[in-house]
Amino acid sequence: MNFRRALITGIALFALLAAVVSAASPRKWALVPGATPEQIKDLIRTRDVRGYYHEDALLIIDENVNEFADLASQFPEARILADVEPSRKVYILEKDLLESDCPGTVRAWGSRIHNALNRYNAEILHSDSNRFIAMLPAMPEVGPSLFRDALLRDISLGTEILTVPEYPLESLLQRNQAALRELAATFGTEGQEVDAARFRLLDQVNEDDLRYYLEYLTGEASDSPFTTRNAYSTQAHDAARWIADQYTSMGFTTTLETFRDDMSPNVVAVLPGRRYPDKFVVLGAHYDSRAIDVNSPTTDAPGANDDGSGTSALLHIADLIRINKVSFDYTVIFTTFSAEEQGLVGSRAYAKAAKERGDDIVYMFQSDMLAFNQEGENFQTAFPSRYTDSDLVELASRVVQKYVPEVDVCLTDACCSDHQAFHELGYLSTQIFERCGPIADNQYHRPGDLVNRPGFSLEGLKYNTRSLMSLLLVFAQGMIVN
Numbered sequence: 001m002n003f004r005r006a007l008i009t010g011i012a013l014f015a016l017l018a019a020v021v022s023a024a025s026p027r028k029w030a031l032v033p034g035a036t037p038e039q040i041k042d043l044i045r046t047r048d049v050r051g052y053y054h055e056d057a058l059l060i061i062d063e064n065v066n067e068f069a070d071l072a073s074q075f076p077e078a079r080i081l082a083d084v085e086p087s088r089k090v091y092i093l094e095k096d097l098l099e100s101d102c103p104g105t106v107r108a109w110g111s112r113i114h115n116a117l118n119r120y121n122a123e124i125l126h127s128d129s130n131r132f133i134a135m136l137p138a139m140p141e142v143g144p145s146l147f148r149d150a151l152l153r154d155i156s157l158g159t160e161i162l163t164v165p166e167y168p169l170e171s172l173l174q175r176n177q178a179a180l181r182e183l184a185a186t187f188g189t190e191g192q193e194v195d196a197a198r199f200r201l202l203d204q205v206n207e208d209d210l211r212y213y214l215e216y217l218t219g220e221a222s223d224s225p226f227t228t229r230n231a232y233s234t235q236a237h238d239a240a241r242w243i244a245d246q247y248t249s250m251g252f253t254t255t256l257e258t259f260r261d262d263m264s265p266n267v268v269a270v271l272p273g274r275r276y277p278d279k280f281v282v283l284g285a286h287y288d289s290r291a292i293d294v295n296s297p298t299t300d301a302p303g304a305n306d307d308g309s310g311t312s313a314l315l316h317i318a319d320l321i322r323i324n325k326v327s328f329d330y331t332v333i334f335t336t337f338s339a340e341e342q343g344l345v346g347s348r349a350y351a352k353a354a355k356e357r358g359d360d361i362v363y364m365f366q367s368d369m370l371a372f373n374q375e376g377e378n379f380q381t382a383f384p385s386r387y388t389d390s391d392l393v394e395l396a397s398r399v400v401q402k403y404v405p406e407v408d409v410c411l412t413d414a415c416c417s418d419h420q421a422f423h424e425l426g427y428l429s430t431q432i433f434e435r436c437g438p439i440a441d442n443q444y445h446r447p448g449d450l451v452n453r454p455g456f457s458l459e460g461l462k463y464n465t466r467s468l469m470s471l472l473l474v475f476a477q478g479m480i481v482n
């Protein structure tokens with residue numbers, strides 16, 4: 001094969017990708033040779049980055065360099081190319097077939113590209129045996145055609161260079177937002193039979209079962225050993241094992257996930273989904289508790305409302321799922337976190353690991369403080385007004401209004417629980433809370449946060465447990481078998 005023919009073949013096989021970077025701030029580009037298109041798509045979706053790919057040359061664009069911190073462990077050849085200014089263009093030039101056809105000429109071809117790029121003040125980000133990646137300053141006349149001319153001026157070749165389109169792939173968050181919109185559009189059209197089955201199930205939520213779990217957790221039951229569940233206490237480890245045992249006895253796959261040596265573990269119970277086993281709906285609560293001194297492992301901290309109430313709601317719902325043989329389209333994960341009180345430590349560890357694994361958590365619902373009822377007020381189910389997804393809150397409000405007519409549904413400014421850990425990482429998440437206004441529980445974070453005291457309402461907890469269960473049935477697509 002002569003030099004000219006090799007060039008014609010090579011030129012015809014060029015892949016020229018011109019990606020105009022449109023956002024305002026610099027972005028990181030990463031090259032991940034050797035990744036398959038499927039792996040590339042997964043990377044882009046799970047990391048919530050904007051991505052473009054061409055064959056095995058992957059480019060990921062994102063403003064957050066931390067997204068790439070562990071890329072190299074999965075793909076040893078991966079590397080960050082550069083900050084790309086929005087006013088610049090990045091081109092990829094493939095040359096692998098030239099290499100195989102006529103190795104002797106490739107070096108010369110490579111130096112021509114180098115020369116041409118230098119004339120245009122281009123910065124060569126990367127070159128290897130298969131490709132050049134170069135960034136050009138923004139000049140109106142430097143478009144693909146001029147770039148081609150520059151490269152080929154000395155070659156006098158009329159062949160068109162193939163222009164490969166860019167492929168933006170939707171991110172995990174975008175996909176889940178689309179799923180949410182679709183669910184919102186169809187909610188309310190389930191039909192009478194489905195509704196009746198849901199109401200029958202929700203009717204089974206009862207105060208006695210909730211009281212059983214609660215009084216064991218707080219130490220008010222005569223056979224309970226607990227005086228605190230502070231994450232630093234040894235008793236919290238015992239509480240975690242007790243909670244895990246409950247889930248295991250209900251048929252869930254249960255694990256204790258240690259995230260810090262000096263703190264008790266998260267309890268994670270999984271029920272695999274029927275249609276989408278790799279998509280997760282997470283129900284959360286935190287079993288740890290605190291006294292006024294957040295770090296005291298010995299001070300009494302019964303934590304009935306905060307968050308024995310959410311922990312008991314989850315256990316009761318799990319038990320009703322078992323009894324009624326409810327199955328779900330999505331995999332349901334009951335996560336009972338530790339160290340919420342020290343600043344969402346357990347949930348942040350969980351969410352970070354989930355994100356790194358690429359877990360597709362479609363929705364996350366936290367339940368924290370469900371049982372206090374201020375004298376003279378109606379029962380309430382409140383959703384947070386911040387650190388949450390407002391579209392998710394809107395549909396969740398509709399669901400609770402429909403299935404739990406006993407409660408007023410509203411927003412609250414009360415803040416901060418484990419759903420935030422998920423929200424921070426781009427998962428759709430929210431929380432249910434007992435009250436439309438701020439926290440009114442006068443035993444909040446005190447040794448008096450018991451089940452048997454004024455203001456603690458098992459009836460209110462029952463309704464909020466129904467609210468949470470209705471969300472699970474709708475969002476995880478529960479089906480009642482019997």
Ligand SMILES: [Zn+2]
Pocket residue numbers: 286306307340368369417
């Ligand atoms: Zn709490």
